[in-house]
Amino acid sequence: MNAASDPGPALLEVRGLSKSFGTLRALQEVDFTLRHGEIHALLGENGAGKSTLIKAVTGVFPRDAGIVRLGGAEVAPRSAKAAVDAGIATVYQEVNLLQNLSVAQNLYLGRQPTRFGLVREAEMRRRATELLAEFDLHIDVAEPLGNYSVAVQHIAAIARAVDQSARVLILDEPTASLDRHEVEILFAVMRKLAARGIGVIFVTHFLDQVYEICDRITVLRNGRLIGERTTAELPRIELIRMMLGRELAETTSERAAAQARQVGEICARFEDYGKAGYVAPFNLALRRGEVVGLAGLLGSGRSETARLVFGAERADSGSAAVEGRPVRLQSPRDAVAHGFGYCPEERKTDGIIADLTVRENIVLALQAKRGLSKPLSRAEQDEIAMRFIRMLDIRPPEPERPIGLLSGGNQQKVLLARWLATAPRLLVLDEPTRGIDVGAHAEIIRLIRELCDNGLALLVISSELDEIVTYSDRVIVLRDRSHIDELEGEAVDVSNILAAIAAGTTGAEAGQA
């Protein structure tokens, strides 16, 4: 940690910033100060106003009141472009860059190297390759961005902003879809920028990361500034209290509770199930009331396994059985008919239907499962929506609000609710707590346990090993698109999982592009 106790001169000063959406006061008289060369965490619950603050500062949203000074001079950017021109580069929470353009075009859009007005394609590709190499990412930059995984896309977005950041770099939840290794690379880049005097604003829900890299913390709650502290003098408990405004009910790391649970008989079994070039054949039996965790590095085949199980991808070998009877899972429809549910990783882009209300988004999968001939009555819909809004603490608790107007974390909760509402036999959750704040995080883990107690089988993917260990009865470790190990009972702990992943590492090097 840097010597943060000596406050340098202010680089970016926000004073009295307010912003309302209709009657909703998203920001009220917020002050924020970023100093030269510091990494500054901006924290708060889902819906606290972090993203809104960033957008108001960078001119994406017009602000109602308040001033912003950059290096002492007042600035009022009126668009993302104006902010970049002033030296403030941002990775917005929802930005996914453009799937249809090449990686290189995405990195240099609007600032491509040109000669006589023509883009120097070869030069641009060379620079793009170099830029990504700084992030230890070695890919063909001429390919469309959409051909690469979400994590790669996210790194590209970060690389673009880093390359543009002249004075201030703002990262809104950049690490949500990254693995440990990429996070470390990102942190190294952030430290390098800070050493050059650039101020970095970092939004995240991973408190470990805050303590690892940030010099200073600003906390928002319900659109108000709660306080600014140096990281060194703010204990974690105190930080959580600032964020939530209450103590966090302690629920973490109770392995004992998970072990004591009764596990029922097998409800779904996959034998030699696999697809060539996608995931090597695996055996997987899921029991009622059991949580099976899938652990592994990015691209190790976790999500691919989930997609095979859910029929989103067709297996070309092996067999599947549900309740002892052989079944064919040719499409997600088949899977839903057999009582499977799947909350995918890319739910931010694929899952939500922005113009529909929270209620409509929640009942969507349930309605699809029941078929069009048995519509849910409005009263039933309202009841279901309100139940999940309360259970997952979705804010604001208004079922009739279009989901597109919710904060990122609250959108995630709605999608989780959509699949929980179908009361499936087997639920596959890919990164269920991504982008969700500490308070709700604990709630979701508690909910996962509760669901199992009711006889549901769960297959959960998570990059957070602590979390997997907390709720899994069994953990399957993947590496290079095959299942390499299985840990059960006492053996389930973080160091064993890491050891299993590392044991695979000494073998083949991750080579497939």
Next chain:
Amino acid sequence: MRLPPVAITAIVFVVGFALCTVQFPNFASTRVAANLLTDNAFLGIVATGMTFVIISGGIDLSVGSVIGFTTVFVALAIERLGVPPLVAFAAILLLCAAFGAAMGAIIHVFDMPPFIVTLAGMFLARGASFLMSTESTPITAPLYSTVSDFALRLPGGGRLTAIALIMLAVVAAGAVLLHFTRFGANVYALGGSRATTALMGIPVGSMTVRIYMLSSVLAGLAGIVFSFYTAAGYSLSAVGVELDSIAAVVIGGTLLTGGQGSVVGTLLGVLIQGLIQTYINFDGTLSSWWTKIVTGILLFAFIALQQAMLGIARRAGPRKAGVLKS
């Protein structure tokens, strides 16, 4: 390896040409080829502009009316007011630029669907041309006969006319603009996602204005070319050309929802339509409406093809992880 849509368009064109040649031995000649370019010159020019609009995620329904308006404006200015043709051309192109810019500005500022705005533009331009004149006005200016006499003679008797050359130049310039400039990259970006493009710091508003401006100016140029072709100005000319050009763009492999496509594909799309028309002329017994029917079938096939390819791309699901050295 998957074939890009434009390759499929090229194959359709080549196969079509080969079939015609088999049936009519003297089909494969520079004369037929040159006429194909001349007869479809105006369509090639508007369709180039339409390609930009569609790739950016929009649509421009006003182009047919703008062509009609242009022919009437040019004819009246030259014949009635005695304006020198080149001055009339400059004036109409400026007017078209302003018209396109206004449509683009309305689309951006009021966040209106391009379909509605350009539909209004279509009625406006057509109405205005009726207001100026309802009759066909022949153009007799010397420039017109000079231009129509000009041609590059090809071996085998073909005549590459001035308007065909203008069209090829527009297509070439359009291809360079779309594929090799920042402007072109921004056009694709807009078609990918307007919101993301704005967050990436691209001036979405001015891009929208410039794209519709380009489309209208090219429609104006197509109108001038059309007036060379017919040597007249008539308010009912080029009715429905907006649909022909949209068809050419889509058959050329451009995604109707934006984000993907090429100018060369559009030229091939135009030539395929021309080819069908030429076949019908050669045959002599078929009704010329068959052009529309075959175009319709092709359009349908191409849209189905695009959907299928999108479906395949989506099913491919989580994609390359990239090589992450650990």
